[in-house]
Amino acid sequence: MMDYDICSSETTHKKLLDRCMLPSIDNSLRAQAQRKIDTKTKPLGALGHLETLSVNMCCIQHTLSPRLNRKAMFVFAADHGIAVEGVSAFPQEVTRQMVLNFLKGGAAINVLSRHGELDLFVIDIGIKGPPIDDPVLIQKRITDGTNNFACEPAMTSAQVELAITTGADLFFEQYNSKKIDIIGLGEMGIANTTAASAIISTITGIPVAQCTGRGTGVDDAGLQHKIKVLEKALLFHKPDPSDACDILCKVGGLEIAGIVGAVLAAASKRCAVVLDGLICTAAGLIAYTINPAIADYLIAGHKSVEIGHMAALKHMGLIPVLDLGMRLGEGTGAALTINLVDIACHIMNEMASFEDAGVSEKNKE
């Protein structure tokens, strides 16, 4: 039996939280931002969710003139031991193949990153098989994929700690070379919806059957099998819902832990964090378990078709921006929403007020 208590110890948590201190949100600034958007030349609230994004960006950046000068997308890739249980519609080698596709620029996240002018970083944090030799790939392999959590813990606590630190360091490194104003998070890892559902079920307390979907497209029998594998695994491990590290050790993934680190690091620098679908949001939920104040820095990119996704978002009080019937991952939903956040910032900065434009205000009722 491996020891996976170290990471959940107070010392380690404290170390992480010290490195990733979250600046608090100034509520008087929120009120000012709301007044600013309310005086723009439009009926009150007429830009709907865009206005919420405008105000939230003011709070995150602590300014009434939020800007996205540099936008980045971090895609973490890793393999999952649980794949041998036949929980995915695609073979495990697809993780590696898709990463090669990312490196050649042919995947959906490449198209979206180019179109949205996002700096795209692809990280190998634990892909099965020999290291991929490619100058574009950021090589941060911790191990050759996780263990099969159907019968043993996915990782050691040391691996979890290293994966979180790796994610945080990667963000800080890029941020220090040039300030980043918003990041999208993405992932690639065959069978990682299984790990994500395990995390979401553990933290929200929702039964596995109500937060497990078809992932890349298993059929009805495949879905029932996936649910059974998950139920057995959670019964076996009994992860502690309040202990982020315990959950990651027992049923997590290397890319999920990497994302947790990047999320905490980004927020500590007042960089907005746009979550993607099920897997990223499970990572967001882990970060939320470590420090609930993280929610102020999170933007839910979209509503995934995966049923567990909304449960995870609700737990953090987040409302998804887009609902396009997507379930691809890679960061695609986040990439689309970063563009809307950019527009929300432009609205705050560039729209005239009623006074500026000499437009009459609403009739008194």
Added chain:
Amino acid sequence: MMDYDICSSETTHKKLLDRCMLPSIDNSLRAQAQRKIDTKTKPLGALGHLETLSVNMCCIQHTLSPRLNRKAMFVFAADHGIAVEGVSAFPQEVTRQMVLNFLKGGAAINVLSRHGELDLFVIDIGIKGPPIDDPVLIQKRITDGTNNFACEPAMTSAQVELAITTGADLFFEQYNSKKIDIIGLGEMGIANTTAASAIISTITGIPVAQCTGRGTGVDDAGLQHKIKVLEKALLFHKPDPSDACDILCKVGGLEIAGIVGAVLAAASKRCAVVLDGLICTAAGLIAYTINPAIADYLIAGHKSVEIGHMAALKHMGLIPVLDLGMRLGEGTGAALTINLVDIACHIMNEMASFEDAGVSEKNKE
């Protein structure tokens, strides 16, 4: 009593349809486009609504490599006689004031057009008061606003015909100077949600109370008053639901007729048309009444908060792309969606197929 039958005569309809012949959609190309998107490196259907947009753009442009080289936004502005009935939360002079705001670049549609790289055209097709002297404004005034349709027809048939032709000519003129691949339609006109609800109720057969909303923000009493004004007007005019011109004469608006012309003209050139909210969609519905084949060229930009909007979209079988709780008009919902259509085209052209990328396909079930 004015004669407003001329425009609804077969001759006039034929003249318009001859100028705006819709090329038919090739269903074998649709099947090819679907196969092309299905072989891209992603689980089947995982990009959701974006995939639908990709396939529809192939059909509209009649190619497997759709592109948006030039994107344009046409915003038609006009005043409405019905405003004197107190149906809007804002005074009538706001139409003119907001057009001045458009010309100075301070409105939401300016911000969105700049960000989305849309060529923005603002047209005065009937603003009340003296002509606005501004080189950016396209001056096509037909009359000084419509009549109050609570007690008389809004326009003569000659005015309706001229407004439709003006909209069509404006599109053709811009298109001939440089090909346009997609247009968004927008509008400005205090009280124009009242005209739009009258049109939608007439064509869909849905009672006024079920397709009338708060517009720029009338209160409960204001909403009840607006509904009563509309019920009385429709009872008085009894517009013929199958006769586009009769509807426009009796309860329409100059900007709405202008949009009808632009929509028909654009589709005749295989230029995709993105509708905005309630008013634009009412215009789309008029175009649909003239020629139902127009629906193949229409993209519903977003789901407006206005309750009549979904009824109009459903009537044409359109599903809105975005749902951001917006109700501003000006073309703002359309502008946001043009960006998504652009991305959908890039996906079709730039994403690798499983074969190109050497990625394993789904496991056989």
